[in-house]
Amino acid sequence: MLGFWDLLRLELRTLLADRAIMLTLFGGVFFYSFLYPQPYLHQLPREEAVVVVNEDGSQLSRQLEFMADATPQV
Secondary structure (H helix, E strand, O other): OOOOHHHHHHHHHHHHHHHHHHHHHHHHHHHHHHOOOHHHOOOOOOOOOOOOOOOOOOOOOOOOOOHHHOOOOO
16 A cells, blocks of 8 residues: 555656646646636726825825825826
8 A cells, every 4th residue: 555655656657657747737827817808908907996094194194185185097
């Protein structure tokens, strides 16, 4: 009877020897990582809620808050 590590080593050796399995494992992951985000590349979030917590209350922090509110990208 094979031990756990012997069985694991045997299975890994079998997997690495088969080119079809290697292509499926690594090639599939590689292509999927590029193909999956393609439909979402040009989608930009718009009108997201932004919260500014101004605990400082200084003039500079109020100016920064005003500038963030005036920026159309935020």
